[in-house]
Amino acid sequence: MSLIDQLKADMKAALVAKDKVRLGTIRMALAAIKQIEVDTRETLTDDQAIAVLTKMVKQRRDSIAQYEAAGRSELADNEAAEIKVIESFLPKPLTEEEVAAIIDATIAEVGASSMADMGKVMGALKNKVQGRADMGAIGAQIRAKLQ
CATH class of the missing domain: 1.10.1510.10 (Uncharacterised protein YqeY/AIM41, N-terminal domain)
Incomplete structure (x- = not known):
């Protein structure tokens, strides 16, 4: 359905x-x-x-x-x-550990190494976590990992 x-x-x-x-x-x-x-x-x-x-x-x-x-x-x-x-209609939210693992995998997948690659990472992540995690919080975590 x-x-x-x-x-x-x-x-x-x-x-x-x-x-x-x-x-x-x-x-x-x-x-x-x-x-x-x-x-x-x-x-x-x-x-x-x-x-x-x-x-x-x-x-x-x-x-x-x-x-x-x-x-x-x-x-x-x-x-x-x-x-x-x-x-109640959205998918089950991701845990902190799941979000961190998805971020690490996506950074490796797109080959991001600096803040200049943040847009690529966010674009690739958006479809993976849509409706299951807060994109604002994810952006902060990505910033921390790319600095």
């Missing part, structure tokens, strides 16, 4: 269960995916759908930080609930 089909099935289940938060979040995710499909005029693959969901999680984390800074904890709680729903 594709990720989009899974989202649609879970949307129906949330509708029957009257789970408003889950239903609204899944509808929002499907709308974002559909918008990209309409814009590009092609059906998204699971990897592309995971990229959309990952971006949605990142946006919500940024919103939580802003809401907490403004003292709006109820809005931050709503965003956190949406993150939980979205993350």
Whole structure:
């Protein structure tokens, strides 16, 4: 079952269960995916759908930080609930050890030796860890290894 089909099935289940938060979040995710499909005029693959969901999680984390800074904890709680729903559709996150091993393998694979090669490493890594690790944290680890 594709990720989009899974989202649609879970949307129906949330509708029957009257789970408003889950239903609204899944509808929002499907709308974002559909918008990209309409814009590009092609059906998204699971990897592309995971990229959309990952971006949605990142946006919500940024919103939580802003809401907490403004003292709006109820809005931050709503965003956190949406993150939980979205993350239930993302692949299992990688551990620190797995991330380090993937970074080392990718650096060796592209033959990176200096900071000038950081873009090559990030490009090669992006597909391997999409939706399973924070690219910002990975960038910092790559910087540390290439210096």
